Amino acid sequence: GNSVTQMEGPVTLSEEAFLTINCTYTATGYPSLFWYVQYPGEGLQLLLKATKADDKGSNKGFEATYRKETTSFHLEKGSVQVSDSAVYFCALSPLNQAGTALIFGKGTTLSVSS
Amino acid sequence: NAGVTQTPKFQVLKTGQSMTLQCAQDMNHNSMYWYRQDPGMGLRLIYYSASEGTTDKGEVPNGYNVSRLNKREFSLRLESAAPSQTSVYFCASSDFSSRGETQYFGPGTRLLVL
Numbered sequence: 524g525n526s527v528t529q530m531e532g533p534v535t536l537s538e539e540a541f542l543t544i545n546c547t548y549t550a551t552g553y554p555s556l557f558w559y560v561q562y563p564g565e566g567l568q569l570l571l572k573a574t575k576a577d578d579k580g581s582n583k584g585f586e587a588t589y590r591k592e593t594t595s596f597h598l599e600k601g602s603v604q605v606s607d608s609a610v611y612f613c614a615l616s617p618l619n620q621a622g623t624a625l626i627f628g629k630g631t632t633l634s635v636s637s
Numbered sequence: 638n639a640g641v642t643q644t645p646k647f648q649v650l651k652t653g654q655s656m657t658l659q660c661a662q663d664m665n666h667n668s669m670y671w672y673r674q675d676p677g678m679g680l681r682l683i684y685y686s687a688s689e690g691t692t693d694k695g696e697v698p699n700g701y702n703v704s705r706l707n708k709r710e711f712s713l714r715l716e717s718a719a720p721s722q723t724s725v726y727f728c729a730s731s732d733f734s735s736r737g738e739t740q741y742f743g744p745g746t747r748l749l750v751l
Contacts (some may be wrong), residue, residue, distance in 0.1 A: 555738065566641075566727055567680075568740040612679065616738055624670055624695060625740055627679040 527548045529628035534634050538612055542600040544631045546613035548585075549594065554615040556580075556596040557625065561610045570598075570611070587615045603635045638653055639663055639741035643728050646703040649749045650718045658746050660728030668731045669693075669711035670740065671703060673724040680727065718750045 530545040548554065555574045559567040571580030576591035587598045596613060613628040644659045662669065667688045671678040682695030684703040692703050700722060702714045711730075715722060725747050729739040 557739075558741075566744040567729075569739055569741070588665075599677045612747075615705060619709065624685050629677060629679040 525554070525575070525615065525626050527613050527626055527628035529611075529613050532632040532634045534588050534631060536603055537561045538605055538632070538635055538637050540635075542598070542607075542633070542635070544598040544611055544613075546596045546598065546628060547594050548596065548613075548615050550615055550617050552596055552617065553591075554617045557614040557616070558587055558596070558598050559612040559614060560625075561608070561612065561630070567612065585628045594602075605635045605637050608633055608635045622625070632633070641728055641730055641741055641744045643746050645746060646707075646744070647747045648657040649751065650715075651751050652719060654718050655714070655744075656658055656718065657715075658728075658748075659711065660743060662728075662730040662741070663694050664730060664732065664741065665708070665711065666730035666732050667708070668733070668738075669700075669705065670729040671677070671711070671713045672727045672729065673697065674727060674745075675724050683713065683717070684727075718748075720727045720750045722748065724748060 526549045529548050557572045558570040560570045561567050571582040573580040573589035577589045585600045610630045610632050612630045614625040641662045670685040671683040674680050681697050686692045686705040689708045722742045727745050727746045728743045731738040
């Protein structure tokens with residue numbers, strides 16, 4: 524079946540440190556991949572996405588590359604800020620068609636201190 | 638353009654009580670979803686509606702019913718609430734284009750069942 528596995532948190536970093544949050548997936552076919560971010564007390568916001576192999580999604584200094592050979596979509600940021608403290612969810616859409624629900628990882632909590 | 642809105646924001650119920658969670662979107666999206674979020678579990682799909690007039694069960698539908706009232710509105714009903722339904726509920730809607738599907742989330746409803 525389809526599934527997403529994220530590294531378990533919490534991840535605790537100092538400001539300006541490099542961030543990697545690992546995400547691997549299992550899916551048949553060619554899924555779309557997403558990173559969502561949830562700030563405290565809020566809903567999920569789309570951070571970035573990639574729809575085919577070797578695509579790189581990027582937004583707000585975050586990047587992730589769709590690697591089909593390793594079935595991975597790791598999230599990276601070169602220099603984190605305190606404002607990046609949030610829960611990050613990796614997700615996949617197994618079918619490239621309308622009305623397909625997302626499959627989420629369990630989330631990784633990031634805490635950045637100044 | 639409010640995006641996806643949910644009411645209420647918070648609710649406390651007693652076991653056996655019923656309630657309806659409301660969701661509306663103003664983005665003219667065809668597909669809408671209900672998820673629940675529990676600690677350490679990520680988000681799990683309860684029900685979804687791929688288009689107006691259709692609804693389908695997700696991963697955890699037991700104890701819930703849904704109504705796709707029109708293209709804008711998708712409600713979730715708990716007929717007889719149980720403590721196991723204490724959770725944060727998120728509604729989402731999605732559009733589909735040549736670049737794949739993206740889901741947009743509401744702010745959530747925090748439900749406590751005593």
